[in-house]
Amino acid sequence: MLRLGSPRRRINIGLIGMTFVLSIFAGRLIQMQGLESKVYAAAAADQRQHTETIPAKRGSITDVHGNELAVTVEAREVSIDPTKVPAAVRAGAAKLLAQQLGKDEREIAAKLSRTGTHYQLLARDVDPVVATRLLQAPIPALAAKKTYRRLYPAGDLAGSLIGFVGDEGSGLGGMEQAKNSLLAGRDGKKRVETGRDGQQIPMTSSERTAPEDGQDVRLTIDRDIQWAAQKSIGDQVRKSGAESGTVIVMDVRTAQIVAMANAPELDLNNWRKAPQSHYVNKAAADVFEPGSTNKVITAAAALEAGEVTPDTVFQVPDRIRCTDQVLRDAHAHKTESMTFRQAMAQSSNVATVMAARKVGSERLHRMLTAFGFGSTPGGGVPGAEAGLLPDYKKWSGSQNCTVAYGQGVSVTALQMASVYQTIANGGVKIEPRIVAGTKDATGRFVPAPPGKQTKVVSETTAREISTMLESAVGEEGTGQLAAIDGYRVAGKTGTANRYDARLGRYDGYTASFVGFAPADDPRLVVLSVLQNPKNGHFGGQLAAPVFKDVMTFAIKSMKIPPTGSAAPQVRMRAGQ
Structure with a gap:
């Protein structure tokens, strides 16, 4: 007859193996929850916590009477998570987004197809009404972040003197650049805890530093x-x-x-x-x-x-x-x-x-x-x-x-x-x-x-x-x-030969006139200059x-x- 080994021996060996494995788990638990609990808790908190910038509102530029030449209004920055947009709805979503955002449909479609990333910026400076309308549309994973955009109500009035603001919110020319530190103010910060989907976890702590809005700059221009x-x-x-x-x-x-x-x-x-x-x-x-x-x-x-x-x-x-x-x-x-x-x-x-x-x-x-x-x-x-x-x-x-x-x-x-x-x-x-x-x-x-x-x-x-x-x-x-x-x-009057740096020689004329009035009690000086006129040339x-x-x-x-x-x-x- 075939004699089987003692079951007690097999049980003992199994118990010894299980004890060894459990002791490893126990040691790891002691390490994580006891000896290094604060380290792992901090690491977990860092994964959940994110710092968001709260943009400051840029100050206005006005004329001497307070008429606005450059003004900041509220806007939205619209983005999407392409990984959560099913392939079957991409075409329709791209068409709707392109229409509402004023973008090329092919450009939007290309961004929606980039499923290797969780973030794609679709448009800046979006009107809040448009952004709200899009968020209510059946487009998954769409987000709208509060920002500001710069408007110039007077169009080209004193354009090169006023200057303009780039996408990053800094002045790139004229008074916008020269007075950028005053106009820009100081952005605030907000630290929140978020889950895997990027949404804030309710009832968790958050830290907020309020932004300091920029100052208005009043010019002497009328x-x-x-x-x-x-x-x-x-x-x-x-x-x-x-x-x-x-x-x-x-x-x-x-x-x-x-x-x-x-x-x-x-x-x-x-x-x-x-x-x-x-x-x-x-x-x-x-x-x-x-x-x-x-x-x-x-x-x-x-x-x-x-x-x-x-x-x-x-x-x-x-x-x-x-x-x-x-x-x-x-x-x-x-x-x-x-x-x-x-x-x-x-x-x-x-x-x-x-x-x-x-x-x-x-x-x-x-x-x-x-x-x-x-x-x-x-x-x-x-x-x-x-x-x-x-x-x-x-x-x-x-x-x-x-x-x-x-x-x-x-x-x-x-x-x-x-x-x-x-x-x-x-x-x-x-x-x-x-x-x-x-x-x-x-x-x-x-x-x-x-x-x-x-x-x-x-x-x-x-x-x-x-x-x-x-x-x-x-x-x-x-x-x-x-x-x-x-x-x-x-x-x-002034009529001068004009030096052209591009040609490296004199070419054409500079015609000018400068004066003041009333002559016996002067209040204003006016100067006019024309460079390289073709129909006449005397100042x-x-x-x-x-x-x-x-x-x-x-x-x-x-x-x-x-x-x-x-x-x-x-x-x-x-x-x-």
């Missing part, structure tokens, strides 16, 4: 005057076939910038489609040779040095030799006797060079520096450039002459507007300002400090130059098209009418009355 400036320069750019144009309106007494317009301008609601050249605030960043508008600085240097007076008579030919070059006036003429006032009114290059020779290059350079050439203007205008003012010791032979009438030195429109603000303000230069102040979350407005003041020339010199500039807009001047009925206007022909349009609108908008005084009787011609 929305209505800005609109008028953009329209006028835009119309003239198209009419003249110019490459671009700029207008600046500045308050004489405070140097606050009332308008800063460019043409073409950046449409902030479609900035992604615009060429990058439109991103640049040309009024502050584009550098050009100013031409005859620069003659006021030569005049200031000559008058301050006591070398000439407005009535000083020059015998002026239509050309003058400077080392190896012969420089000519704009129009041929016989040698004639001209007062310095007449020379300025008729924009004689030759007479200006003759006055500059009395001053000398060193003193002229010193005056150019005092007016701000070669240094970046303060005041917070984003992208402002310093221009180019070479050391007078490095001026070439011809440059010793041409700088006197604005060739061989480069400036920005902002710098040139500041020159005329200084003359109009009795010789006191005020640092230009673009920010009026800020408003915090409580609504408290904090005004910006006034611009730094510097005495550049005497009040007597400034007054004499003002009368000369008033003559330039008179019957014998080159700026007759800038005259405004009922108001006394002082100003100067008095192209830029002066823009000055007249903008200045007329501005003085009416600001309710600036005429003074009612008459221009003083002055000696224009020699022998009078």
Whole structure:
């Protein structure tokens, strides 16, 4: 007979094996729940806990009267978990999502088919109403996160000055970038416990740090005057076939910038489609040779040095030799006797060079520096450039002459507007300002400090130059098209050869006009510049009418009355 082994032995061996296995489990349990319980509890908590960012609301950018130029509104960020979208419903879901989100259906379908990931961003800046409608649709695993989006109610109004915000919420140009730290505020944080499906576990603890909303920034820009400036320069750019144009309106007494317009301008609601050249605030960043508008600085240097007076008579030919070059006036003429006032009114290059020779290059350079050439203007205008003012010791032979009438030195429109603000303000230069102040979350407005003041020339010199500039807009001047009925206007035309950096040579012209009104009690400076016009090129022909349009609108908008005084009787011609 077959004898079986003892069952007791098999049972004992089985029990020993089971005891060994259970002892391993027991040891592991002791390790996990006893010795290292805190470590594993922390690891489990870390798996459940997630930190979410609570976005801060970006502050608004407004004009000087509080009209919104950039504003933040609530939006949604719509996403989906593709792993939970059955293949049978993907096509229908993609079609519905594309219609509601304004996206390409093929793009949405491709995202829904990426089943190797639990997250696909479908759209940013979605209107909350649209997001709510989609969440109620039969689309599984759809989520909508609260965010904000930036809107620009005025479209292209002061577009390159305002700038824009990128997808990450940071300013990428203009005031949006320059004041980003103030506007952006500080995001908050929320720490919550979630399950495998990403939903918050009820009754679990959570930590929340509230966001700090950004501050509002109020500019010195007047929305209505800005609109008028953009329209006028835009119309003239198209009419003249110019490459671009700029207008600046500045308050004489405070140097606050009332308008800063460019043409073409950046449409902030479609900035992604615009060429990058439109991103640049040309009024502050584009550098050009100013031409005859620069003659006021030569005049200031000559008058301050006591070398000439407005009535000083020059015998002026239509050309003058400077080392190896012969420089000519704009129009041929016989040698004639001209007062310095007449020379300025008729924009004689030759007479200006003759006055500059009395001053000398060193003193002229010193005056150019005092007016701000070669240094970046303060005041917070984003992208402002310093221009180019070479050391007078490095001026070439011809440059010793041409700088006197604005060739061989480069400036920005902002710098040139500041020159005329200084003359109009009795010789006191005020640092230009673009920010009026800020408003915090409580609504408290904090005004910006006034611009730094510097005495550049005497009040007597400034007054004499003002009368000369008033003559330039008179019957014998080159700026007759800038005259405004009922108001006394002082100003100067500029027509300069334009240096094209792309070609590496001079090509075309810069036409400009800058002036102020009322001439005897100045309130506003207006400067207009057109770059590379094709239909005409003289500043008095192209830029002066823009000055007249903008200045007329501005003085009416600001309710600036005429003074009612008459221009003083002055000696224009020699022998009078």
